[in-house]
Structures are given as structure tokens and as C-alpha cells.
Amino acid sequence: MPTAVPPAAPKYYLLKTEVLGLIAGLQPGTLIPTERALAEKYATSRTTVRQAISELVAEGRLGRVQGHGTFVAPPKVTHVRQLTSFSDDARNQGLRPDSRLLALDVVKSDAGVAAHLGLDQGDPVTRLERIRLIEGEPLAHEVAWLPGKLPRFKSNLAKAGSLYAVLADVYGLQVADVEDTVETALAGPEDVRLLGIEMGAPLLVVHRLARNAAGAPVEWTRSAFRGDRFRFVSRVKSGG
Amino acid sequence: MPTAVPPAAPKYYLLKTEVLGLIAGLQPGTLIPTERALAEKYATSRTTVRQAISELVAEGRLGRVQGHGTFVAPPKVTHVRQLTSFSDDARNQGLRPDSRLLALDVVKSDAGVAAHLGLDQGDPVTRLERIRLIEGEPLAHEVAWLPGKLPRFKSNLAKAGSLYAVLADVYGLQVADVEDTVETALAGPEDVRLLGIEMGAPLLVVHRLARNAAGAPVEWTRSAFRGDRFRFVSRVKSGG
DNA sequence: GATCAAGATTGGCATAGACCAATCAACTTG
DNA sequence: CAAGTTGATTGGTCTATGCCAATCTTGATC
Numbered sequence: 001m002p003t004a005v006p007p008a009a010p011k012y013y014l015l016k017t018e019v020l021g022l023i024a025g026l027q028p029g030t031l032i033p034t035e036r037a038l039a040e041k042y043a044t045s046r047t048t049v050r051q052a053i054s055e056l057v058a059e060g061r062l063g064r065v066q067g068h069g070t071f072v073a074p075p076k077v078t079h080v081r082q083l084t085s086f087s088d089d090a091r092n093q094g095l096r097p098d099s100r101l102l103a104l105d106v107v108k109s110d111a112g113v114a115a116h117l118g119l120d121q122g123d124p125v126t127r128l129e130r131i132r133l134i135e136g137e138p139l140a141h142e143v144a145w146l147p148g149k150l151p152r153f154k155s156n157l158a159k160a161g162s163l164y165a166v167l168a169d170v171y172g173l174q175v176a177d178v179e180d181t182v183e184t185a186l187a188g189p190e191d192v193r194l195l196g197i198e199m200g201a202p203l204l205v206v207h208r209l210a211r212n213a214a215g216a217p218v219e220w221t222r223s224a225f226r227g228d229r230f231r232f233v234s235r236v237k238s239g240g
Numbered sequence: 241m242p243t244a245v246p247p248a249a250p251k252y253y254l255l256k257t258e259v260l261g262l263i264a265g266l267q268p269g270t271l272i273p274t275e276r277a278l279a280e281k282y283a284t285s286r287t288t289v290r291q292a293i294s295e296l297v298a299e300g301r302l303g304r305v306q307g308h309g310t311f312v313a314p315p316k317v318t319h320v321r322q323l324t325s326f327s328d329d330a331r332n333q334g335l336r337p338d339s340r341l342l343a344l345d346v347v348k349s350d351a352g353v354a355a356h357l358g359l360d361q362g363d364p365v366t367r368l369e370r371i372r373l374i375e376g377e378p379l380a381h382e383v384a385w386l387p388g389k390l391p392r393f394k395s396n397l398a399k400a401g402s403l404y405a406v407l408a409d410v411y412g413l414q415v416a417d418v419e420d421t422v423e424t425a426l427a428g429p430e431d432v433r434l435l436g437i438e439m440g441a442p443l444l445v446v447h448r449l450a451r452n453a454a455g456a457p458v459e460w461t462r463s464a465f466r467g468d469r470f471r472f473v474s475r476v477k478s479g480g
Numbered sequence: 481g482a483t484c485a486a487g488a489t490t491g492g493c494a495t496a497g498a499c500c501a502a503t504c505a506a507c508t509t510g
Numbered sequence: 511c512a513a514g515t516t517g518a519t520t521g522g523t524c525t526a527t528g529c530c531a532a533t534c535t536t537g538a539t540c
């Protein structure tokens with residue numbers, strides 16, 4: 001679906017198109033000319049070059065490393081998210097998933113978490129914070145809240161790997177349906193540190209509420225995915 | 241879920257936090273100080289002020305109009321998208337939906353459309369291009385492709401309003417399941433013109449493939465939603 | 481009183497350049 | 511030859527500034 005000719009465009013946008021042409025067909029990892037070189041080549045300022053490149057980075061077409069250079073980025077990872085787990089989804093696509101545990105403790109629920117889980121503020125909840133990786137690369141920052149305390153949760157989770165598997169097999173908590181909310185956000189310093197992305201990079205923020213067959217909340221999760229590397233897929237069948 | 245103190249942050253990010261405090265509790269539409277005034281007040285350059293404000297605009301917290309000023313933006317519109325139609329979803333939330341028809345014609349399918357609809361390139365498809373509005377405000381740019389020609393489609397669509405209703409009631413095309421793909425993109429000149437947003441604003445781009453009970457493609461759609469005004473919701477029930 | 485014109489104000493785009501920080505290669509040193 | 515140092519290169523942040531375009535206000539004009 002080729003977009004029509006831009007009706008009118010600022011200079012940095014035209015430059016963006018130029019650079020897109022420049023990198024068409026190049027292998028991921030290939031370095032492109034330096035910002036200063038591009039500025040000279042296209043008779044413009046480095047500021048304008050940076051604005052063009054910044055958008056291409058935000059779109060996942062380019063990557064850059066201070067002191068090293070700007071290079072062609074690999075294509076997006078498609079990710080299916082249904083009732084399956086992150087790990088299973090990834091493996092189904094032939095990708096190597098991984099997880100880094102940042103925190104796992106029982107805390108008092110704040111107002112937001114309590115409201116979503118149907119608890120009173122201050123009620124104990126299990127808080128699970130992880131970084132999700134694909135092919136060794138950080139893809140998402142995830143914080144899950146589960147109602148109450150789960151005995152021996154840490155070791156059980158380490159054994160099984162998958163959160164949903166542990167909940168179902170060990171604690172008898174079956175997830176019957178989930179509701180995912182997807183919206184855009186911009187990366188702040190925290191996201192930059194955890195995901196290795198740029199300040200202001202677009203994120204896909206997914207909030208998930210999972211319930212059991214009785215309609216009682218089982219899990220409330222906030223996941224921040226890199227918008228430049230990720231695609232969210234949702235499949236829905238007609239009821240019946 | 242209040243975010244922790246930023247570990248380290250560029251100046252524009254601190255300014256962003258300042259402005260967030262400034263607008264907390266203000267009514268939507270309230271004008272904030274001019275860029276030049278903010279630059280002076282916080283002893284920084286207008287460039288830095290603009291970077292801070294630009295992110296707040298991208299996040300849907302602020303809006304701005306050249307020659308007029310920068311103002312507090314209204315909250316996001318939540319939108320549920322399942323097997324229901326855009327119009328029904330909106331009305332369920334007490335919002336007034338609308339639609340502007342940009343184009344409706346029978347065209348030869350290009351490679352991409354043909355692939356998704358299971359046709360040969362060049363096969364005729366019905367192309368429906370619309371702007372979706374909520375409360376009179378443009379929210380999304382949508383292009384739908386349907387296999388083949390549909391007799392009297394235009395008048396039937398005008399009568400019923402809903403695409404899915406027309407397909408089912410008039411043409412006997414039942415949608416049994418859909419697959420939505422959600423990713424981020426940045427607004428180009430075309431999006432700016434059609435949606436009244438800023439260059440580089442984050443978009444939620446949704447591709448939808450709808451199939452009938454036999455698994456045959458019924459519809460292939462690309463929708464570009466304003467990322468600052470929209471939330472995508474997907475509900476999935478466990479199979480059974 | 482309504483209409484139009486001119487000017488002031490405000491955001492939009494772009495320039496030029498300074499300085500910092502990370503990287504990497506070349507060189508020195510033990 | 512290995513380890514450490516230095517310096518050039520490259521992206522990251524920020525400043526200061528100029529001009530344009532849209533909007534709104536003000537005031538002259540009919």
C-alpha cells in the first residue's frame with residue numbers, strides 16, 4: 001500500500017525520505033554516513049539531520065550508538081498475544097525468549113492496583129517485575145500484581161518459567177478471559193535504562209486484566225513494549 | 241502506579257515534569273504560558289521548551305495551535321474493539337461517532353492487498369476510505385479492501401452506516417473471526433492533513449483481517465488512529 | 481456599527497555552533 | 511607482546527537566534 005506523494009512537507013521529512021532511499025536494500029547493521037556528513041551532503045544543518053534520523057530510529061528503521069554511528073535496524077518482531085504466555089508465543093515463532101527477574105515481593109496494594117483487582121487499598125498483593133527479552137534483546141518491561149500472597153512462589157516460578165503455568169498447575173488459578181488495553185507512550189529515563197532505547201522513543205503500553213471463570217481478577221499487569229521492535233496481535237473468534 | 245524518581249534526566253525532561261505539575265488540575269482548554277515565557281521562567285532556551293512541550297503533546301496531555309497558544313488537552317477516549325463495529329463501540333460509551341467518506345471505488349488489487357485477501361494481483365477489489373470521528377473530532381484514517389465488486393454498495397452503506405451490518409444483511413458475508421495487528425508509527429504529512437495532528441505524532445496503526453466461517457478473507461483494513469486520543473481494547477475468552 | 485487593514489503575538493521550521501560522553505584506533509609504555 | 515593512555519570521531523544535549531505562518535487585537539475607514 002504505497003503512500004501517495006506527500007502533499008507538502010518540512011525539510012526534515014524530505015530528508016527522511018532521502019535516507020530511506022539510502023538504506024533500502026542494505027543489510028541490518030550497515031553503518032550510514034555520519035550526521036555531520038549527511039548535513040553537508042544535503043546542504044542542511046545537523047539539527048535537521050538529527051530530526052530526520054530520530055524519527056527513523058523511532059520507527060525502528062535505524063539504530064544508533066553514541067561514539068559509534070548510525071546503522072540499519074533489523075525488522076520488527078511480530079508477537080501474538082492471546083491466552084498464551086509470552087514464552088510460548090515467542091517459541092512458536094522460532095524465537096528465543098528470556099526473562100530477567102527484577103523484583104518479586106509482597107507489597108501493600110495502592111489505590112490503582114486495588115481497584116483493578118477488586119481489593120481494598122493496602123491489601124497484600126504479590127508484585128512481579130520482569131524484563132522480557134527476545135533473542136537476548138530487551139523487549140518489554142513488565143510489572144504484574146497478583147492478589148494476596150502465594151507461598152513458595154519464587155521457586156515455583158523459577159521451575160516452571162511461565163507465570164500462567166504456575167498459577168494453573170500449582171495454585172489452581174485458571175485464567176478464563178483477559179482484557180488487554182493498548183496505548184502509546186513515550187520512553188522516560190526509567191524505560192531508557194531498562195530497555196536500552198532512546199529518550200522519547202514510542203512505547204506500546206499494554207494493561208492486562210485476567211479473570212478466572214467466576215469473573216474474579218487473577219492478575220493485573222502493565223507491560224511497556226518497545227514500539228520500534230514490536231507488533232501486538234489479537235485474534236478474536238465470533239462467540240459460538 | 242506512580243513512577244519512581246527519574247534516575248537521571250536531560251533538562252527537557254525535568255521541564256516536562258515541571259509543566260505537568262503546572263497543568264495538574266487545570267480544565268481542558270486552559271492556555272498555558274507561551275513558549276517564550278516558559279523559556280525565560282525556567283532559564284532555558286525556547287528549543288528545550290519546545291522539546292518538552294512536544295512530548296506532552298505527543299502524549300495527549302497538551303494541544304497547541306499556531307498563532308493561538310498551547311492548552312491542556314482533554315483525556316483519552318477509550319475504545320473497545322472486538323467483533324463489534326466502530327459505531328456501536330462508540331455509542332456504547334455514550335460517544336457520538338461519525339464517518340466521512342473519502343473514497344469508494346473498485347480498483348485492481350496491488351500485491352499486498354492481493355496477498356492478504358488470497359487473490360491474484362490485479363483482481364478487482366472494493367476500496368473504502370473513510371475518516372472516523374468521535375464527538376466531531378477526527379480519530380482515525382481507515383482504508384478497507386473487500387474482495388470483488390459489491391453491487392449497489394455505496395447506497396447500501398449509506399443506509400445502514402455500519403460496514404459489518406451491510407456485509408452481513410445485504411451480501412450475506414458473515415465475519416467469523418478477525419486478526420488485528422497493532423503497532424506504532426509516526427504521522428507524516430498525509431496523516432497530519434487528514435487527522436489534524438502534528439508531524440511526527442505517534443499513531444496506533446491497526447491492520448485487520450476478517451474471515452468468514454470457512455476461513456475465507458472477507459475484509460482487509462488498515463486503520464491509523466491518533467495515539468494521543470485513543471486506546472485499543474481487546475477481550476479474549478478462553479476457548480470453550 | 482460593520483468591515484477591512486495593519487500590527488502584535490504565538491507557535492512552526494531551520495540554522496550554526498558549543499560542549500559533553502561514549503567509542504575506537506593508534507600509540508606509548510612496561 | 512600485553513596493558514594502559516591518548517586523541518580523533520561520532521552521537522547527545524543545549525543554547526541563541528532568525529524568519530515564517532496562523533491567529534487575534536486594534537484601530538482606521540466607510
